[in-house]
Amino acid sequence: MKLQDRYIGRTVILSTVVALLVLLILVSFLTLMDELGDVGTGQYTTADAFYYVLLVMPRRAYEVFPMAVLLGILIGLGGLANSSELIAIRATGVSQARIVFSVMKAGVAFMLVVVVVGEVIAPNTEQYAERMRAEKTSDQITLKSKYGFWARDGDSFVNIRKILPGSQLKDIYIYEYTPDQKLEIATYARFAQYKDDHWLLRGIEQSHFTEQGVKSQKLEQATWESMLNPSLLDVVVVRPTMLPVWGLYQYIGFMRDNGQEATTYEVAFWSKIVTPLMALVMVFLSVPFVFGVMRSVSVGSRIFLGSLLGLSFFLLSKVFSHMAVVYELNPLFSASLPALVFLFIGFWFVRKIH
Structure with a gap:
């Protein structure tokens, strides 16, 4: 048998x-x-x-x-x-x-x-x-690490801690640099959503770095014109x-x-x-x-x-x-x-x- x-x-x-x-x-x-x-x-x-x-x-x-x-x-x-x-x-x-x-x-x-x-x-x-x-x-440089998702957006670097379905983001950090690689603006946004071909940020805290010092401001919401494609983020969504x-x-x-x-x-x-x-x-x-x-x-x-x-x-x-x-x-x-x-x-x- x-x-x-x-x-x-x-x-x-x-x-x-x-x-x-x-x-x-x-x-x-x-x-x-x-x-x-x-x-x-x-x-x-x-x-x-x-x-x-x-x-x-x-x-x-x-x-x-x-x-x-x-x-x-x-x-x-x-x-x-x-x-x-x-x-x-x-x-x-x-x-x-x-x-x-x-x-x-x-x-x-x-x-x-x-x-x-x-x-x-x-x-x-x-x-x-x-x-x-x-x-x-x-055509964007990306990296997924234990600290979230990283991407290059022109002269800026973006760190996204949480990516949700439906092109929604939570805890976004945007670091904008000058052409000579000096940090110019650091932005934190509590929430972001992609609508009408652009990103809408909410709960914003922003710091401007100048030779005179650091200037901080808070914004309820603002438009973020970014080359970051939602389709790039879709692969990171569970x-x-x-x-x-x-x-x-x-x-x-x-x-x-x-x-x-x-x-x-x-x-x-x-x-x-x-x-x-x-x-x-x-x-x-x-x-x-x-x-x-x-x-x-x-x-x-x-x-x-x-x-x-x-x-x-x-x-x-x-x-x-x-x-x-x-x-x-x-x-x-x-x-x-x-x-x-x-x-x-x-x-x-x-x-x-x-």
């Missing part, structure tokens, strides 16, 4: 890896075509576009992984069925349930892989990719795709404590919980097609069916994620419903076989 488990598991894993590579090539090609349109903006080059696509590839793999698992099992087990190897295995007294158990063991391995990719690799590489892209296209599940959990608590809407992050949190389990759902869904209605069809037909089901799951997940935010649906319900739908389809086909 161990030999059978290894043989079936190896066949399914190799087929899934091939399917994942093919899907990644297709998705990465589309991403590259989109990125090439921005080549020439600032210092963004063709090499940067290729590097960006390479860095976001782990997240793309995380997104298409359920589809790759479904395709891999349909192709792998389907190949065994077409070559009559499954019949030979069944003839030795191995039940259909035991074969499914062998495939499920491979599904557990898939689940562990998707957890590592989605929780460890993808958040770090995507955040670096977005920051690199924003820096290149905006985005759902850039956080592991434990980071999402902590950030949801932070937003609730501050009275902010956290539905987007709650949907992302539950989606990250459900996605690894989808590998097992796809394993279960593929079994009736291999042993039942499609046991004798060609590989091309299985690929078409797997692509159709996988794409349906992907689109359904995206639709319900957006509906949860727009219509304030329960995040757990929105994230788990596509998985439950496909699990129900699998059970229905199993009953049809019997």
Whole structure:
């Protein structure tokens, strides 16, 4: 039985890896075509576009992984069925349930892989990719440190301690220098928001440095004409795709404590919980097609069916994620419903076989 488990598991894993590579090539090609349109903006080059696509590839793999698992099992087990190897295995007294158990063991391995990719690799590489892209296209020098976000704005240096969604900033320090690198004006603003192509500062404390001394003043609000692009700051804002599940959990608590809407992050949190389990759902869904209605069809037909089901799951997940935010649906319900739908389809086909 161990030999059978290894043989079936190896066949399914190799087929899934091939399917994942093919899907990644297709998705990465589309991403590259989109990125090439921005080549020439600032210092963004063709090499940067290729590097960006390479860095976001782990997240793309995380997104298409359920589809790759479904395709891999349909192709792998389907190949065994077409070559009559499954019949030979069944003839030795191995039940259909035991074969499914062998495939499920491979599904557990898939689940562990998707957890590592989605929780460890993808958040770090995507955040670096977005920051690199924003820096290149905006042509501004930036740095993120434990003291906040730093950027160069002409002859000024800007330090932002907190960046909030919606192009809003808190605790902003602006240091303006003369051409001979002498500090001329130091400004602190409690809050800033980007409106009508400019920044509006509130709660301002400003110090002017001259040879005669330091002159201080306070302002209720003022316009800040800056080259600092809000899109450059968006990559520093905590985005759902850039956080592991434990980071999402902590950030949801932070937003609730501050009275902010956290539905987007709650949907992302539950989606990250459900996605690894989808590998097992796809394993279960593929079994009736291999042993039942499609046991004798060609590989091309299985690929078409797997692509159709996988794409349906992907689109359904995206639709319900957006509906949860727009219509304030329960995040757990929105994230788990596509998985439950496909699990129900699998059970229905199993009953049809019997």
